[in-house]
Amino acid sequence: MTLENRLPNNDPERELRQEFARLRDEERRQATPFHEVLSKPVEPRPTPVRASWVRITAAAAVLALIVGLTISRARWTPSQGPTAGTDAPVEIVDLGTTSWISPTDFLLELPSQELLEEVPKFGPTSGLIEEDGEHSVDDPIERRNRT
């Protein structure tokens, strides 16, 4: 009795089972016989010793890379700068004697800024005429004497 006859008609997986049964029959017909598989010349496989040497070499290479990177980073520190260790003369600048003006300082200037920078002057002035046509007197003492 074939598999197709054995399967119930209402089996929802019937088709899938039939497909797999066909695949199995095909592959079994073409299977390499048992004794042929067993007596096949054995492929040389990497020995555990070689495998461990490969691992050790790879680990050593990674370690060397890490050590190299660490040393090269330690040699160059920001405080030393890229010219550290060279014999180039160093120019000393006295900051007390130098001045520097920003080229954009004019933007901070205000209109009539001189009024803010000067102290107002008190005392007699001339040339000012009051509303009643007489010269105004800014000096309060003189004004009191006149009245």
Added chain:
Amino acid sequence: MERVELETELERHHDAAFGWALRCCHGSRMAAEDALQASYLKMLDGRARFEGRSSFRTWLFGVIRRTAAEQHRSSKVGRLLPLYLLDGRSESADPGIDPATAIVRSESTRRLVAALDRLPPRQRDLLHLVFYQELTIRQAAEVLGVSIGTARTHYDRGKKRVKKLLEEDEHDA
């Protein structure tokens, strides 16, 4: 189990084991033969021992699966390491399909194999063990070393997916 007895059992299950090895080696006949031979030698040498905790067939399939995975890993590493190439190993370790020795398939089985190849490995293996090898889901879970719940999930998903792929393929044709 005595060597002679073991050899008889292996021969009895050889056809099923060949189909499973072929699945584990992605359809490569040469890789399947290598994996099968290595598995048989492991068992006959006593490096893999049947303890009777599961059925003989389940144990055999488990050994084949692990051996095929080991060989696949070593061939991948081998391709990356120049030392391995210098050793004089031939390209026969490559699990690629050799046209001269490839399994000849009919149109319908070719469609099924193509659909299976598009499934995730777990789902593909589960379907093979249940439909092709006619194992129960519990036995398939033992072979794959997963819980029965996980196996059931992969089985259901795989079945739906392969049906859909086959329908799509039929529709396109």
